[in-house]
Amino acid sequence: MQHQPKLVIFDCDGVLVDSESIANEVGAAWISELGWQMDAAEARARFLGLSDAAMFAVIEQRIGRAITAEEIAQNHERITARFEAELQAIPSVALVLADLAARAIPMAVASSGERTKIFANLAKVGLLGYFGDQISSATEVAEAKPSPDVYLLAARKAGYAPCDCLAIEDSPNGVLAAVRAGMYVIGFARETPASALVDAGAHRIALTMPEILELLHAELGIAG
Template identity: 80%
Template sequence: MQPQPKLVIFDCDGVLVDSEPIANEVGAAWITELGWPMDGKEARARFLGLSDAAMFALVEQKIGRTITAEEIALNHVRLTARFEADLEAVPGVVLVVQALAARGFPMAVASSGEREKILTNLTQVGLLQFFGDQISSATEVAQAKPAPDVYLLAAQKAGFAPRDCLAIEDSPNGVLAAVRAGMQVIGFARETPASDLTAAGAHQVFETMAEVHEYLGHVL
């Protein structure tokens, strides 16, 4: 029998902030300009849950050259502008976070994104206040998801054993990372097929944050 969780760890993109449709659209256009034609749907399928470094490596392998710093900066500028204009919280997640905060329940973030981007995006959607300094980025660890490193770091920062943590993830790579860290995992199947998250090892899978909210009310 699994222990009652003492810490809830959220992935950021696609779980807290609805960034993935924007990132996929902007990223696909940029990668197409680099010489690998694709649309947002293909970008999501290929890169979901990967760190920027891992994505760049795949693109470089495909186009046969190194991506320049100027090209990376151009994508960053475009993405930042779109986020500032259009980024919102994932529907229903504010209620989930507010309910946990009202109970004083510990929460953290473990993301494949760069720390600066995580902080900026959470601030924009009004969620950073709920996590304080409990933010862990793949740039702080040796290996990004699907390695468990960022989840282990999040647990360590918060002072909890991995077995006492519950992760909420929307990508197979993220689920694998949390499972490999020894955590309980909720798969959030708003965009990703539920079967993919289950195959990666998610213990429960839900398609809406309303369902996640109800489940957490029972198990925490």
């Protein structure tokens, strides 16, 4: 067995909540309105795993001006409305969380999203109760992913050394962040190419949540 984690840390968008496709559709339309023509596929390729601040910086450099607070609010309102109407949990992730909870295995969240958005989205899909106050946001640290800061914060909040943590990530930037923090990483290749996650340093790859549960059982030494 390669690793015996004491804390399992989940990314949020694309791992717990199926938010990426909505955010990319809305974001691409908004960026196009700002003057940079883009579709959802390009938005995902360019911005997956980045914090909002990092994404805004890239857009501002491309369009040659600052994005106004009103424009940011407009995008936020559109995404929030779509989430309210359409957001769902990643298929079978509730089974993974319930299994870990039943075994009293500590869990946490480390996300590039804003803290209020993380809480709202997890509550919307019925997953918030699994994590209590063990939720860490890039807005709480100096540098967002691929910096390890948010993963180090999550480990520190829960009282575990980074080497005792296992992270589940769906973006290369997220994988890099967790690896740089010194954690064992399972790459979730539901939408991201597995090769990109491996190149970023993921130790194992899974395509579905049932596969992730199998890997977790193996790493935790759980038979069957």
